[in-house]
Amino acid sequence: MNLKGRHLIDPNDFTIDELNSILDLAVDMKKDLSRYSNLCKGKILATLFYEPSTRTRLSFESAMLRMGGNVLGFADSTTSSASKGESLSDTIRVINGYADIAVIRHPKEGSAKLASEHSYISVINGGDGGHQHPTQTLTDLLTIKLYKDNIENLKVALCGDLKYGRTVHSLIKTLARYNNISFYLVSPNQLKLPEYIKENVKEKYNATIFETENLEDVINEVDILYMTRIQRERFFNEEDYLKLKNSYILTKDKISKSKENMLIMHPLPRVNEIDSSVDSDKRAVYFEQAHNGVFVRMALMAKLLGVV
Amino acid sequence: MNLKGRHLIDPNDFTIDELNSILDLAVDMKKDLSRYSNLCKGKILATLFYEPSTRTRLSFESAMLRMGGNVLGFADSTTSSASKGESLSDTIRVINGYADIAVIRHPKEGSAKLASEHSYISVINGGDGGHQHPTQTLTDLLTIKLYKDNIENLKVALCGDLKYGRTVHSLIKTLARYNNISFYLVSPNQLKLPEYIKENVKEKYNATIFETENLEDVINEVDILYMTRIQRERFFNEEDYLKLKNSYILTKDKISKSKENMLIMHPLPRVNEIDSSVDSDKRAVYFEQAHNGVFVRMALMAKLLGVV
Amino acid sequence: MNLKGRHLIDPNDFTIDELNSILDLAVDMKKDLSRYSNLCKGKILATLFYEPSTRTRLSFESAMLRMGGNVLGFADSTTSSASKGESLSDTIRVINGYADIAVIRHPKEGSAKLASEHSYISVINGGDGGHQHPTQTLTDLLTIKLYKDNIENLKVALCGDLKYGRTVHSLIKTLARYNNISFYLVSPNQLKLPEYIKENVKEKYNATIFETENLEDVINEVDILYMTRIQRERFFNEEDYLKLKNSYILTKDKISKSKENMLIMHPLPRVNEIDSSVDSDKRAVYFEQAHNGVFVRMALMAKLLGVV
Secondary structure, three states, X not given: OOOOOOOEOOHHHOOHHHHHHHHHHHHHHHHOHHHHOOOOOOOEEEEEXXXXXXXXXXXXXXXXXXXXXXXXXXXXXXXXXXHHOOOHHHHHHHHOOOOOEEEEEEOOOOHHHHHHHOOOOEEEEEEXXXXXXXXXXXXXXXXXXXXXXXXEEEEXXXXXXXXXXXXXXXXXXXXXXXXXXXXXXXXXXXXXXXXXXXXXXHHHHOOEEEEEOOHHHOOOOOOEEEEOOOOHHHOOOHHHHHHHHHHHOEXXXXXXXXXXXXXXXXXXXXXXXXXXXXXXXXXXXHHHHHHHHHHHHHHHHHHHHOXX | OOOOOOOEOOHHHOOHHHHHHHHHHHHHHHHOHHHHOOOOOOOEEEEEEOOOOHHHHHHHHHXXXXXXXXXXXXXXXXXXXXXXXXXXXXXXXXXXXOOOEEEEEEOOOOHHHXXXXXXXXXXXXXXXXXXXXXXXXXXXHHHHHHHHOXXXXXXXXXXXXXXOOHHHHHHHHHHOOOEEEEEXXXXXXHHOXXXXXXXXXXHHHOOEXXXXXXXXXXXXXXXXXXXXXXXXXXXXXXXXXXHHHHHHOEOOHHHOOOOOOOEEEOOOOOOOOEOHHHOXXXXXXXXXXXXXXXXXXXXXXXXXHOOO | OOOOXXXXXXXXXXXXXXXXXXXXHHHHHHHOHHHHOOOOOOOEEEEEEOOOOHHHHHHHHHHHHHOOOEEEEXXXXXXXXXXXXXXXXXXXXXXXXXXXXXXXXXXXXXXXXXXXXXXXXXXXXXXEOOOOOHHHHHHHHHHHHHHHOOOEEEEEEEEOOOOOOHHHHHHHXXXXXXXEEEEEEEOOHHHOOOHHHHHHHHHHHOXXXXXXXXXXXXXXXXXXXXXXXXXXXXXXXXXXXXXHHHHHOEOOHHHOOOOOOOEEEOOOOOOOOEXXXXXXXXXXXXXXXXXXXXXXXXXXXXXXXXXX
16 A cells, blocks of 8 residues: 555544555564665654654654664754744755655644645654644554454543543544444543544444443453543542542552453553553553554654655 | 865865865765765764754754764753863864764854864864854855856845844855855845955955845846845844834745846745745745755765765 | 673673673774674664763764664653653663663662663663763773773872762772772862772772872872862862862873873863863873773673674
């Protein structure tokens, strides 16, 4: 499937077939990394990070280096011309002469989209405010595919701050497009998934959604438990916070009766929402999930550059 | 022309023949990039940026990577040993053991010169305060050469802040050394080109200089219109600013009767001194100018490293 | 000697034979650099710098690039996920998926050790607070070896702040393990080497230690003069500072009767503790010492990666 020159701003930019072609390539890259070590020789990735991110930036860099390509860019806006008042559309037009593909992380929603409209090299959205984070979604999909073989007929719990988390929004909207995915949304009342996303997913894709405040209600049923962080300052009052906070901290006890092949996922970084005692459980795949981010970004860039 | 081991601090460090040999190589590199993709294999460029600059730093990095070399360095002084009080002359002596060539951007005038005096690897001035910015000048020359074929018999307007802009000073002093260049200096009275530069150019190179406050006076005559930014805080009083500011903002209307093959250039970043409606005009070459910065820096480094 | 997969947190992690095998390889790498230019092709070094350091970071980067490998990482904690509250142990587990070897500089003592306990790729301590700085010690050893051939039967003066300087602590503890090294400790009373280090070195390795406040007492006797910086704020009172400060500034005069083949070393950066008039003295090897840091880090990484 030819994706040369395309941009990736929103996971919905790609059809399910296109997404799957990236995932299939990523699976093969993970299996046989050395076979791809010269794929991007001579290619340059520009990493334009207007706000810091270890994970996203370094996984992109690793992905490009693993394919024999090179990287240039900046890690925060203070070392860029943004501090001189240059517009993002001017910056990307200049970068077009320096690099063959670019990833942009920007605090403002829609910025990656704007950049892509002024770019003839492929632009990848590395996170734009609370909006989208499509390569995290690809990473999540690859992890599911590697363990469950097919992305279908799955009960998926998403737990934590479902209101503001862009990771979760991207993932739900994308998973809903696959066959027979049921969602179990676990969050405090104030941090529920926005209604417009729920409606969209239900109506458009006919997905089943079950909502609860209590993780215990679903933890023994689901195939995937996707944890996210709840920031204390998101709660409306201290009372609610104290009442609920323990409910959203995963411990070894809580998963004692969960399915044996349940996947515990997390986009990382975590603070304390997964107790470290869980790390050694074979169902805890969040570190491997982070590692999968390299392979899926390799596959994505190779496709957009048209070298495979 | 052998330039191995030389430093580039001021464009006048090189003869016209030497400058031309760099430009000729850059033209060929732009035409046939892949032929040079292993030229600097095993070479390391150190980018020592004591103040931030996207454009200069990334174009140097791109240039070195395009030739198969590598890059190390820092993007601002807070991540360097400068914060521990190390002198620049000590830093460059240490860097001599880490890299094969270095580019320095520093807020203090004369700093690149100082560094070069303690270095046995080539040092390139990437901008020292309000003083010099020789690789921007090379970029400008390459752009002119690519469009005008020969750098001679040209009417060149320079518009904006001609008093403080190092880009403009470097360019004028260098262009004056070429054959039959006439300068049209367009600036508010308070931001005129310093007298000592004007005198030097007139006496030494016999260049013609015409000065005005109004862009309209020259815009239909010139072969090249070189725009620069005027910072509001440079004006002595608000009244002057309000009176003149529109005069220095280029719009599609203003160039409607300009020559068909006039070049509109700008060192970038721009803020608002060129209206975005001008971008699509075929005479607007400022983004291509930025891209040319990669080729000319490739040629420069290849020459200084002695690999061509 | 096979060191594949080992960590280097403290110079004592390695036996004298293991240290020597690294130094021997470094000597050969310095002699014949080009022979090793593809040794680490396809390998990635992660540089995790939670506090800035030009010298250490760039020498590691240079070392990896000189062997054909690549580098990713961050130069200060503000551009890393540490700002989101991620633990170091989580960060290193993620980095394990991005790189093949890692160097960590962290303000907190014991942090590199902690990271190594959660890492299956080799972790190198690039400095942890006032604690250890093992690759500086390797650099020092290589410099001594290159000039003195064998690291034995040497009179070594260490001058300056011996209380807080981690460089000095690492060096003394390591040198003491070699044969017949006598130490001449030169420092103000308030900045003497901590008693526990002195006792350890005396009892365990039977090393001779002579202490004085005056550099003049020893400067004509020793084979090596290792200078370090004294920060003004370390003195208890201004009177002591004024009395002693000149005593710890090395000048050409002071070394006029020193041994002809004495080595003047310094971990750099220096501020004013070695007068620049000393730089041209052939006994001043501190810049070459800095350059040796590249070769010894090449050898170290090649050993830990198991590619030699």
